[in-house]
Each structure stands twice: as C-alpha cells, then as structure tokens.
Amino acid sequence: MAQDSEHFRDSIGTINEDGKRAWVYPKKPSGKLYEYRKYVSYALLLFLVASPFIKINGNQFLMFNVLERRFNIFGFPFWPQDFHLFVISMIIGVVFIALFTVAFGRIFCGWMCPQTIFLEMVFRRIEYWIDGDRGAQIKLDRQEWNAEKIRKRTLKWFLFFIISFLIANVFLAYLIGSDRLIRYVIDGPLQHVGTLVSLLIFTSVFYFIFAWFREQVCIIACPYGRMQGVLLDNKSIVVAYDHKRGEGENGRKKFRKSEDRNALGNGDCIDCNQCVNVCPTGIDIRNGTQLECVNCTACIDECNTIMDKVNLPKGLIRYASEDEIVKKEKFKFTPRLKGYTAVLFILTGILVGMLFLRNDLEATILRLPGQLYEHKPNNVISNVFTYKLINKTTKNVDDVHFKLLSHKGNIILVRHEDFDVPAQDLSEGTLFIEINNSALKDDKEKLEIGVYSGDKLIETTTTSFLAPRSYK
DSSP: OOGGGGGGGGGOOOOOOOSOOOOOOOOOOOOOOHHHHHHHHHHHHHHHHHGGGGGTTEEEEEEEEETEEEEEEETTTEEEGGGGHHHHHHHHHHHHHHHHHHHHEEEEHHTHHHHHHHIIIIHHHHHHHHOOOOOHHHHHHSSSOOOOHHHHHHHHHHHHHHHHHHHHHHHHHHHHHHHHHHHHHHHOGGGGHHHHHHHHHHHHHHHHHHIITTTIIIIIIIHHHHHHHOOOOTSOOOEEOOOOHHHHHTTTOOOOOOOOOOHHHHHHHHOOOOOHHOOOOOOOOOGGGGGOOOOOOOHHHHHHHHHHTTTTTSOOOEEHHHHHHHHHHOOOHHHHHHHHHHHHHHHHHHHHHHHOOOOOOEEEHHHHHHHOEEEETEEEEEEEEEEEEEOOSSSOOOEEEEESSSOOOOOEEEEEESSSEEEEOEEEEEEEEEEEEEOOSSEEEEEEEEEEEEEEEEEEEEEEOOGGGGGO
C-alpha cells in the first residue's frame, strides 16, 4: 500500500528529486465545502478591508501603529501603558488557535488565514480566469513566448500588481490609520514620497508572495505548520483519508465497470489522483496527515465528486480523526481540550475585567529625579514632581486640575492652574506639592492625588513625598 512507503516524508511536496522547485498547478476546486469556504473567505475579506475604516466612538476599529505605539483593537485604544492588556489579548489569540488546532487540526489555515484566502480566493481565481484550469496552465507554461502567452502573462501580472498595491494600502491603513492614509491620497504621492516608497516596498512583498512564493509560505515560512505537529493527536479532527475503506485488503485499484471490488479485496479508492491534482500544496492526502496540508477541503469535494460518478459512498476523504477511522470512535471533549478551554476562559475573564477597570485618562505623577525636599516658611515642606496625563478617548478633557486626597496641602502647577488634555494625546508638565511637616508621619510619605475635570473626579494616582528625617 502507498501509505507503507515513507519516502514522501523525506522532502517537502514542492521540491523535486533534483532539489528544484516543483511548481504546483492545482485543479480548480468545486463542491459544497468550497462554496462554504468562498462565503467565509469573502466575509473575512470584507472585514479585513473595512476594519481600518470603521470607527467606534471615534476610534479606528483595528489599528496597529507600531511607530507611534498606538493600537486599537475592536475600537478600544491601547497605549504603551496598556501593554499588559495587549499582551493578554495576544496570548488569548494563541490559546484560541491552539485549542482549535487540538480539536480540528489546521482548520485556521484552510478557512481563516489571510494568506490562504488571498491566494486561493483572489489570485488563483484570476489565474483560472486568464490562464485556464490545471491542464491549460501547464500547457501555457511550457509553450514558447508567443503573442498569446505574452498577452496572458502581462494581463495576469498587471492585475496581480494592482491587487498587491491595494492590499498594501489596506495594510498601511492598519499601521498609520485610515484618516492619515486618506489625507495622503488626497495630498498626492509627491507630497509624501517616503510613504510612497514604503507603500511600493509593501506592494513588492505582497506581489512576490502571491505571484511567486505562494504555497511555500505555508510550507516553509509559516511556523504554524510545525506547531500543529506538536498539538495534533489521534483524536484531532483533520482532513483525513479513510485508508481502511480506501485500501481494503489488497490496496487501491483503477475503476472498472461491472467489477465487484469487494470480492477482489480492493478498497473504494480508484487511484484517480484527482485529490492530488486539486491540492494547492501538491501533496497526496492518502499518505496521511502531513506538514503541507492546510485543511482546505479541496480534496474532500473532489473525492466526493468522483465517488458520485462511480456510485460509491461519499466520505472516503472527510473530516475525521485517526481514532474514528481505525477504532470508529466519535469525537470527544478530552481532558486536554478541557484544559485549553479553562485557560482560555480564565484569560478572557481577566482581560474583560481589566478593560472594565481601565480608565479613559491615565495619570502618572513622579518626583523629579535628583531633587530632594525644600523647606519653606511656616514649617512647609515642598517637593517638585513631573506629571503626564494620557487621554485615550476621542474627546478633549477640559478644565483639568489636581487635588490632594490623602493629606492637607497645596498643589501648584508651574505654568497654569487649569488646562486641557487633547483627544488621543497627552499633556505633561511640572508641579509642586506643599504639605505642612506636622501632617507628615514619615520621611517618605505616600500621597494620593485626584485628577479632576471641573468638579468630576476622573482618575486617582499615587506618588511618594520626601520629608526631612530630623522632623519626625
């Protein structure tokens, strides 16, 4: 049987015996699962393109401005001071993917990964439209550079470049914000040459990935394929070939009409190789779960179509676990899955709690480095501090001032008494805190300070206050 031969594990499926790239020409997929994937893919594409341009309470729905260290996730703005929330969000994402990998294999790659969606649902569909299906693509690639080939290649590469340029613009909207991107477009490219150069670099990267590198991203570059080898077990549901049914006792055999395959001991697999031809990574799913398989379900649809034509039951290739195929065991919610689920719920609860406790305005007041206290008349001790107020909302915070909540004393701003904190911006400055020494109990006192907008308390913070040790 073919699965007894393990030579396919000695190298990846897109490398030939000479060590050169074996170009994959997948047959155009069709079938029920492919239609479902199209619906999911186009919905996710719409979400990906629209997210930078959707605003919630004035905040971009998704933004990852690494340069200015500003992030928006589902409309919630995150600043460097919120880095712990961002880290928890990323950990939740990793645990979520790990949970679904343990349960359903590499389903994320086949159904939700942007690389797969863009390649299979955008670029390959353009290729099918221009170059034709698998056979026509192979023929076109081998033929001389005549007028037909030049016309098709030029049109395809031009469309690939345009789409790569649009993807780069969307990617840039995630990085710098959609408002700034639109302003740059209105101003014209010559007004922002640096941004244009960055945009062309992103375009070149996307063009290289989708026009040439393609499935090699999933096979070579993406670490998730290696990760699934650690997470999968015999109970994980993956795209699997039912080798018990397909091979029978005497292995697979070509189909012949009016032949009793069961009596001959042959399995239901008719060795048509259509599951191989339709695979976007060029593997033979009949060899078992492999690194290159992205669970795209193309082989399931193709095999079901062939089974229909030869009047054999569907499901020779299907979503199943190894235990289901060998032991006829149905999927169970194992202790391992329960553990991942518990961790996911705990982390999600922590994140939700932190989000509810998070203030729209964050205050930091620190004693000026290198400065001690100062004696003033009437037994008053003075310390100098710097303050920084970060407004995480899209509205200005007006009439901001400070009050001592824990002690009797005065807070004196260096420049002005009351001030405003602009939307999504910060205000910083210097202030003095003066407290009568009789109100101090220690040489290093903890102060609680309230930040007010008008008469409304909007934030509280703490700082340390130094006093002379001899006065205690």
